[in-house]
Amino acid sequence: MAKILVIEDEAAIRRVLVKILSEENEAYKVEEAEDGLSGVEKIKNEDYDLILCDIKMPKMDGVEVLEAVKKIKPEIPVVMISGHGDLDTAVNTMRLGAFDYISKPPDLNRLLNTVRNAVDRKELVVENKKLKKKVSKKYEMIGDSDAISQIKEIIDKVAPTDARVLITGPNGTGKELVAHWLHEKSDRSKGNLIEVNCAAIPSELIESELFGHVKGSFTNANKDRAGKFEAANGGTIFLDEIGDMSLPAQAKVLRALQESKIQRVGSDKDIKVDVRVIAATNKNLSQEIKEGKFREDLYHRLAVILINVPSLNERREDIPLLVNHFAAKIASEQGTGQKSFSDKAIKLLEDYNWTGNIRELRNVVERLIILGGKEVSETDVKLFASK
Structure with a gap:
């Protein structure tokens, strides 16, 4: 059951939010706090999957609450509730780490979609943390040959940076081990490592998988959905078998790397992302470029550091x-x-x-x-x- 905390000093608005969320989904347990100070005390003592927080409040405003949450329990998504005059402040809270903001009076569909996406994001973060506890032993790199020793040395030098890495080598050599080591030894190790097997996703779905989509953008797109780049925000995305990615998807990945922005399928809204990209392939990308199957400009963006894993x-x-x-x-x-x-x-x-x-x-x-x-x-x- 997802636990949601509503922090709002206006009792009428607080009751409406609690009622809407409680009736929308029986799996939501909704609690409330009448000001920022009491809200922060609850956050210290309870685990929540989402916080809805007003901006203008007595004693402690929403920006101060957001800053406190990011110090106490940074994994909890915070959605800001803004009045018309608070819109600029609400936008600024996004830079401070807010998941999103909702204007007063809240639009029902936007509220529910935002809540669902935020709860899904929290579940993803928790699941990745569980996996991280197992990752060190699961992804050990065994060997003391010259080739493996050289790879370990390169990883130690490159991991602390944000340099993009392209890992090459035949199937079954352990390219994913290199990606996991790069992430675990990096400053982003507390963030998510999101893996995407580009060869396993149908070409017509790869853009939605990477960048997300908005409701109604294609058949069966029944709700807004965040993509892998958003899930990896603050962490690392590993694009395995990138040589199998379609050219249209390559163009969008190139834009994401150039501008640190993405757009969900069916939307023209830019979403800023802070993601380190590690890619891998068993293909000869130089040959793929000659044959027009892979973008040369994307190759040069990805191959800042090249690591070849031997057979x-x-x-x-x-x-x-x-x-x-x-x-x-x-x-x-x-x-x-x-x-x-x-x-x-x-x-x-x-x-x-x-x-x-x-x-x-x-x-x-x-x-x-x-x-x-x-x-x-x-x-x-x-x-x-x-x-």
Whole structure:
């Protein structure tokens, strides 16, 4: 159940807002505060999914409340309620981190859409925080080969900056690990890391997915929806398989990078975004540019820093470490005892042609743990790891 706090000194308006929100959605639990001071006290002691806050109030005005929230619980979205004379102040609160503002008297549809979007955004932030607790172990970069050591060194230098990074390399090499390390070691690590697989989204939906849409902009667009760029505001967006993005979407991404602004599909309203962009591809973008499939100007915007992740065949010395890592991880996931691999078994795995790279190696290790003996032997590898 989403908890909403309404901070408004005018009792009549406060009652209307509480009534509208309570009746709109049974999943909303709405509480109220009659001034900024009491509102801030509630925020200190309770967890809320959204705050609706008037601007002009006695004791403590809405701007002061917003500043307090950003210090106490910055993840809570704050929607400002402005009278006609407060409009300039309301716009300024957006620069201070307000989610949006609503004019008095509130338009019902705009109010409800704003509330829904803000609550959705809060849920997304909470979910990403949960994932972050697991991310360090999930996205370990295993290996001490020269190639991997060089990548780790580049990450340490680049991560603290806002420089855009283009990660290249074959499928299954771990390009997403590089993106996660760049984000975790950056000053944006407290913000969201939003991942978008450009190859998995139909071309007709990619713009809506990235930039959001407004109600009625296309069939089944039943409500306003924020896109991935907005969700990543203050954090990082990872555009995986960007070589598969359509040219129209590329043009909009280019504008977002140039101007730090986006427009939702069906809207001409600019929305400012503060997002670091990391992209990845398994394609040769220079060739794609020659064939007219990828914008050269976008390539140069993205490729400020280039990181190439080598194939597993180019870093065979890391295979023993990777095998032991996967064996321990799989045993933990399946709740079974960990199996060791004989030296001859490891040697055979080092000599394989790993066309599927790290992803293929992990699958083979899992197969050998399930089907092999107490210690995975050379014979097990020959029987169960064959192509």
